[in-house]
Amino acid sequence: MNRAPLAHIVDDDEAIRDALAWLFQTCGVPSRAWMSGDDFLADYDPAMRGCVVLDVRMDGMSGPECLVQLLARGCTMPVIFLTGHADVPVAVSALKKGAFDFIEKPFNDNELVNVVIDALALDARRQANAAARAGTSARLASLSARERDVMERILAGKLNKVIADELDIAVRTVEVHRARIFEKMGVKSAVELAQVVSGGG
Amino acid sequence: MNRAPLAHIVDDDEAIRDALAWLFQTCGVPSRAWMSGDDFLADYDPAMRGCVVLDVRMDGMSGPECLVQLLARGCTMPVIFLTGHADVPVAVSALKKGAFDFIEKPFNDNELVNVVIDALALDARRQANAAARAGTSARLASLSARERDVMERILAGKLNKVIADELDIAVRTVEVHRARIFEKMGVKSAVELAQVVSGGG
DNA sequence: TTTAGGGTTGCGGTTTTCCACAATTGGCGC
DNA sequence: GCGCCAATTGTGGAAAACCGCAACCCTAAA
Known part of the structure; x- marks a missing residue:
């Protein structure tokens, strides 16, 4: 079932994936993890709901590249970036493309969870609006x-x-x-x- | 006359102010400069049009503090930050508050001018919309x-x-x-x- | 060929809208 | 009190919208 809201974790570091998954679970946020942007894009489905927690620097496709691909496929889920390296241009570029947030490691667990919860709430609102608009479009069609x-x-x-x-x-x-x-x-x-x-x- | 669109330069470094003013002038962009956020806020008028080019780190009020004050006063001009120090959290915070762009020094002159031109165009569009809405509100009243x-x-x-x-x-x-x-x-x-x-x- | 659906039209009648002309009431400021 | 303005109402008629019923034409699918 793709339709349940999830935190979609994308990170090439297994330790981080596990830590994030555990953190989210303890806070009641369902999540699923992928080990690369390519893997996530391969599984990506426009029906997916929730948010994306994306590492900036990864083997293979970078986080920002993944964001571009997601946007190209019409993804409307909020994307939260995690980065271990101070890189202002990358952060600025990501946010201007529509990223929801851009967080430097090491981050405060509580802060990240709050950001994820806000992102999930935003997605839920957008989803409701989109449903209404889709209804109108269907009638129009x-x-x-x-x-x-x-x-x-x-x-x-x-x-x-x-x-x-x-x-x-x-x-x-x-x-x-x-x-x-x-x-x-x-x-x-x-x-x-x-x-x-x-x-x- | 406050109503002509201007690039509003705010920087405590006179050399930078002069350089920016000269750069803008050679590109046909009218500008005016202030030496601190306080000075700019003292002169600030909601009727001002154009954009704001704001240094992040200044004596007295910082750029981000100035942004907050401007937003509190209902300023709708796009704000472009200039910074000499890589600081991702500051950049992220500024952009999430609605800053138009966040540019690291040293910057490419041409790039900055393009950003300013885009910002001026955005302000002009907003201004047109605001005028229409104001007209409707007036009629409604x-x-x-x-x-x-x-x-x-x-x-x-x-x-x-x-x-x-x-x-x-x-x-x-x-x-x-x-x-x-x-x-x-x-x-x-x-x-x-x-x-x-x-x-x- | 038959069937189904979309586009089209006319008829006759009810309901609403829109307007010009005319008039009354009540509050407010000079 | 007087004038002004917003709110109110009536009369009467022209224009437009709205509807049910019935029908015709044409195209595409069964």
Whole structure:
């Protein structure tokens, strides 16, 4: 089951992996570990939830390289970097790419756990938002091409008669499309329609 | 005139201030310099536009302290840090607080200028958005209490008769309020109203 | 060929919206 | 008190939206 929120640990040092896994477990945070960025990317699934705890310097793929790959695959999980070497440009670059945090070793256990918990909470919020947006997108996708033509003009605030004129069809036809759009989008009025498409998708 | 976009240089080293000012000038970027965070904060005005180029380590107030003060005063200008000392926690903290970039000295002149130009562009975009939102807020504030009651219900997609029932007034009165709301908010339909209040304010 | 779905249209009728004209009430500042 | 403004209401009519019913055309799949 990929859908349970996990702390995804990626580190080439077995001692660190074990220590992190143990630390997280004692704090009630489920985790799973990988020994390289390549291994993690091989298992990566967009349905994975939680956060990623990524070592910066590893054999093979580096942490930042792994971040780039994850972003390229549309990963939205917060990524927390761990580093043993002071390297400001790397930290700046990672954070500007969207990393959630960048922590120097040795780190305070409690601090790391708090960061991970914050990251998990952020992911949960994002997940909820994404679900809402996905619902709207799905409804939007269920509209026919013609219905989208009409909806576009409804959202522009145009009257049915104007829409009919622009699309060169009868007003009655616009009314039918309009009703079907409302039904498919699960709204009762043009106002609600405007809100779901501009506020939630 | 505070409103012209400037690169606001804050550094306690006169040589650096002059060098930066000269660098910016040769690239067509107007700038002004301060010799301490306190001095800059004393002159700070929310109407200032552009970006801030802030040294991390200075006599008196540090760069990060200055950032905190600026944020507390609602400053939205992008802040670029310059630092001569590798300090990952400071960099991470600054970026997580919203700093635009964090650059180590010695830096490449061209790179810094590009960052400043990006920051100025970002500020210009934000400024445009803020202006639009301020306009909407101003219009919103011009509504009477009763008009706000009605608008709230219009945005909930309710029919005039339902609104009249809820507010215990005649449908005709709701119509009048409705028309006045549209007029004051500068829109022609309920759909546009929903878009300006949920998308732009 | 039959079936299914999308797009289209007309008819007739109800409901809402939108507006011009006209008027009343109550608070507030001069 | 007087004038101003927000809030309120009514009348009456034109325009638009909304709906159920029935139907036709066309394309793609079974």
